[in-house]
Each structure stands twice: as structure tokens, then as C-alpha cells.
Amino acid sequence: MRSPARILVTGATGAVGSAVQRALDAAGYETYGVSRRGGTGERQYAWRIGREAVPDALRGPWTAAVHCAADTRWNLPTERAAEANIAPLRALLSAVGPETHFIHLSSSYVTGLEGTFASPSPDAYRNSYEWSKAAAERLLRSERESADIVRFPIVIGARSDGRLDRYSGFFWLPSALCSGAVPALVGDEKALLDMVSTDDVADHIVRTVAGGPPPGHRLSVLGRGDLAQRVDEVFDTILDSLNSWRAEAGVARLDHLPFVTPDQWNRFYLPFAEQYLDRAQLQRVTAFRAYQGYLSVTEPFAVTDRVADTAPVLHDSIRRWAETHSASARRVPRPWGA
Ligand SMILES: NC(=O)c1ccc[n+]([C@@H]2O[C@H](COP(=O)([O-])OP(=O)(O)OC[C@H]3O[C@@H](n4cnc5c(N)ncnc54)[C@H](OP(=O)(O)O)[C@@H]3O)[C@@H](O)[C@H]2O)c1
Structure with a gap:
């Protein structure tokens, strides 16, 4: 046996x-x-x-x-x-x-x-x-000599209900939008922000295991590639999802934040912030700098395995984040000012 x-x-x-x-x-x-x-x-x-x-x-x-x-x-x-x-x-x-x-x-x-x-x-x-x-x-x-390498971009929740077992990295964004940690979105609004569901990765791994080891090094790249959502669409989806949850919870809507280019940010906003903001505000502003590079990717990833549309998954994942982080999702952003 x-x-x-x-x-x-x-x-x-x-x-x-x-x-x-x-x-x-x-x-x-x-x-x-x-x-x-x-x-x-x-x-x-x-x-x-x-x-x-x-x-x-x-x-x-x-x-x-x-x-x-x-x-x-x-x-x-x-x-x-x-x-x-x-x-x-x-x-x-x-x-x-x-x-x-x-x-x-x-x-x-x-x-x-x-x-x-x-x-x-x-x-x-x-x-x-x-x-x-x-x-x-x-x-x-x-x-x-033999291995599978599986690359994928930002991971969001399950396709059925947006469930994620752990929130990290990317989910700093909805949190920052609710707390008002960022005064503007720094990036190229037409840049691509590629995402996959945990199910896309898990299903791919099940197929890969079933197929057995490759003869050499095999690279798979999962994602939407040139069909990935644009940065402005991603932020619209996040805001729609947060605002639908906030409406049901009786919390004020979040407004759209203005987009500024990395150049405008680095030349104008940051020097201003460094001069006038208090330490806590400055820390939040500089923490956001780490995201600039990810909101400015204009070249699509060369995917080998294109996944299905992720826009509805993003909506459900943000909603699920709000349900499981209700204290953060309920916050009313403090206005920025020197
Ligand atoms: N999340 C994304 O957006 C994303 C995007 C692209 C690629 N990836 C890749 O996908 C993989 C999974 O990422 P993830 O988002 O699932 O990470 P995650 O949620 O932060 O989970 C990390 C897991 O690794 C365990 N771990 C870390 N160091 C370990 C060590 N030295 N020995 C044993 N266990 C260790 C952690 O254990 P504890 O819980 O005990 O700490 C936890 O189970 C990673 O290779 C990551 O680079 C992730």
C-alpha cells in the first residue's frame, strides 16, 4: 500500500x-x-x-x-x-x-x-x-537542481468572502485612510497595482504539487499583469468599501484624498512637513514614503498565470478588514494643519 x-x-x-x-x-x-x-x-x-x-x-x-x-x-x-x-x-x-x-x-x-x-x-x-x-x-x-519558484504581487483575501488569516503590509492603507495618517496619495494614479487572492496562490500550489517536480527551475508569476487595477481604481474600491461599512456603522464618510506625484511630494510636501509638523505627524508622513515606489509601477508584471478579476475581492477584503478591525475602521480622520 x-x-x-x-x-x-x-x-x-x-x-x-x-x-x-x-x-x-x-x-x-x-x-x-x-x-x-x-x-x-x-x-x-x-x-x-x-x-x-x-x-x-x-x-x-x-x-x-x-x-x-x-x-x-x-x-x-x-x-x-x-x-x-x-x-x-x-x-x-x-x-x-x-x-x-x-x-x-x-x-x-x-x-x-x-x-x-x-x-x-x-x-x-x-x-x-x-x-x-x-x-x-x-x-x-x-x-x-529542481525547484518551483512562485512569484505573486500584493495578497488580498479569499475570493468567497475576503477572509485573511493575517493582515500585514498593504492593510496599513485602509487604516491610514481612516486615521488620517496621510494628507495625500503619493504616486502615479494611472500606475498598476497588481494583486492576487490567497485562493489564487493556494490553488496554484495545489496544481503545482499534483504535477510533481519540474526537470529544472520553473518560474510561475501570478497576477493580473496589464489588466491589473490602476492605482486610482484601487483607491476608489478601498474608499467605496470602507464607506459602505462606515454608513452601516453610522460613521462619517471618508473623502477622496488628492493625488500628488512623488516629485511634488518630495519637493513641496515633505520639506513643509519637516518644518511645521509635530513629531508624531512627521513620523506618519515619513512612514508613508515607503509606499511611493509601489504606487508608481507602470510596467506590468510578465505574468505566466493570469488570475481572475481582483476588484471584487479587494472590495470584500477591505470590508472584512473593517469588520475585524472595527476600532480602526471607525476612526474619523483628524484634519492636517501646521
Ligand atoms: N502578503 C503579501 O502581500 C505577499 C506578496 C508577495 C509575496 N509574498 C510572499 O508570500 C509568502 C508568505 O507571506 P505572508 O504574507 O503569508 O507572510 P505573513 O502573513 O507575515 O506570515 C509569515 C509566516 O512565516 C512564519 N515565519 C517567519 N519566519 C519564520 C522562521 N524563521 N521560521 C519559521 N516560521 C517563520 C511566521 O510564523 P509566526 O506567525 O510564528 O511569526 C508566519 O507563519 C512570503 O514568502 C512572502 O514573501 C507575500
Whole structure:
């Protein structure tokens, strides 16, 4: 009798890993989830990959390993980003055998500012997160003869109801719109802001596992590509969704914020802010600077697997965010002023 396929899923308590593990379970695989702190439920293990030895329960052999674990913060110093996103991959590669189908999750943004993940220089990327994810892809290609690499852009919730197990990164935006943390939207309103649902990634992983390991390095890029929503459409969707929830909650509508170009922002708003705003306001304004590079992408990602329309998913995901973060979603923005 053949034993069932055993699959290791790292980052299983995260936004993506939790959806991937659920989808693999539903497809009939025997999955083992790993995270730093360990999740609740069956076959969930704590293992700080790269810092601790492999727990006995997680010794192979594995049919497949799906590496979703990462630290997605953009502001880590490069050494810490390397510890967070390169060292765990190296440790995982030595823990699983060459017969294991290795599937590595990456970001569409690993091509950084120069359109390639090949540069070792942090200056070629928007931030240390992108740099470390690009370095991880290079490490994987040099260490293993066969692997799947799956890149995708911003992740939003489930297609059925917008559910997400963890909110990070991008969901700072609805929060910032409700708190009034930003006075204007800095970017190119006609730029592309590509997104995928957790289901798009999870379904792709299930198909990839079912197909078995590739003969070499296989790259998939998920997303909408040139059909991605434009930045102004994304903000309209976010605002519509927040305002429909706020109307039902009896909270005042949010107004549209003006768009300003990065050039206008850096030349006019920022020098003004630095002169006149208090420390807390200034901190919020400068935190927003990290998003500029993501709201100005005019070249579509070269997708290999185009996903279905994400606009309704974004609407539902924001609504779901409001339901689960009602204190933040209810806030009334404070007007800006010196
Ligand atoms: N979210 C996005 O918009 C997005 C976009 C493009 C690509 N990606 C990629 O998709 C993957 C999943 O991202 P995500 O958004 O799901 O991240 P997330 O929600 O922040 O979850 C990260 C997961 O990784 C675990 N983890 C981190 N470092 C670990 C370590 N050293 N050892 C063991 N577990 C560790 C965390 O465990 P704890 O919960 O215990 O901390 C958590 O389960 C990543 O490769 C990311 O680069 C994400």
C-alpha cells in the first residue's frame, strides 16, 4: 500500500501559508505546518527555521515542501533581512532531501528597481525585504537542481468572502485612510497595482504539487499583469468599501484624498512637513514614503498565470478588514494643519 503524500508547509500561520495548507488538506494531502510560534490545530509545529535544529516530528522524507515562511517587513536592516529570509531558506534546503519537490514562494517585486533579481546590491531594490527575497531566489537556484519558484504581487483575501488569516503590509492603507495618517496619495494614479487572492496562490500550489517536480527551475508569476487595477481604481474600491461599512456603522464618510506625484511630494510636501509638523505627524508622513515606489509601477508584471478579476475581492477584503478591525475602521480622520 502506498503511504499518503506528506507535505511540509512553512509559514503556516501566515496570510498565505494558512490558505495554502487548507487547500492542500482539502485536496487530500497529509500536511505539516510550521511557524515560529506554532499554530493551533492538528499537525502544527513551532520551529524557528534557521535558528533551531529540525524538531524530530519534522524529519522527512517529504513529498513536497512549500516554503511560505518569511518576514515581510520592509524596514529591517539588510543583515536582519538576510537572517529572516535567506538563512531560513538555507536551513530548510539542508533539512529536506533532493527527492523532495521544493516550492518556494517569492514576490513579483523581486525584480526591484532594475527589472532583475540578479543584482546583489541593496540599492537595486525598493527595500531590504525585496533584496532578501531576490537573494533567496538566487540561493535556491544555486543550491538545487529542481525547484518551483512562485512569484505573486500584493495578497488580498479569499475570493468567497475576503477572509485573511493575517493582515500585514498593504492593510496599513485602509487604516491610514481612516486615521488620517496621510494628507495625500503619493504616486502615479494611472500606475498598476497588481494583486492576487490567497485562493489564487493556494490553488496554484495545489496544481503545482499534483504535477510533481519540474526537470529544472520553473518560474510561475501570478497576477493580473496589464489588466491589473490602476492605482486610482484601487483607491476608489478601498474608499467605496470602507464607506459602505462606515454608513452601516453610522460613521462619517471618508473623502477622496488628492493625488500628488512623488516629485511634488518630495519637493513641496515633505520639506513643509519637516518644518511645521509635530513629531508624531512627521513620523506618519515619513512612514508613508515607503509606499511611493509601489504606487508608481507602470510596467506590468510578465505574468505566466493570469488570475481572475481582483476588484471584487479587494472590495470584500477591505470590508472584512473593517469588520475585524472595527476600532480602526471607525476612526474619523483628524484634519492636517501646521
Ligand atoms: N502578503 C503579501 O502581500 C505577499 C506578496 C508577495 C509575496 N509574498 C510572499 O508570500 C509568502 C508568505 O507571506 P505572508 O504574507 O503569508 O507572510 P505573513 O502573513 O507575515 O506570515 C509569515 C509566516 O512565516 C512564519 N515565519 C517567519 N519566519 C519564520 C522562521 N524563521 N521560521 C519559521 N516560521 C517563520 C511566521 O510564523 P509566526 O506567525 O510564528 O511569526 C508566519 O507563519 C512570503 O514568502 C512572502 O514573501 C507575500
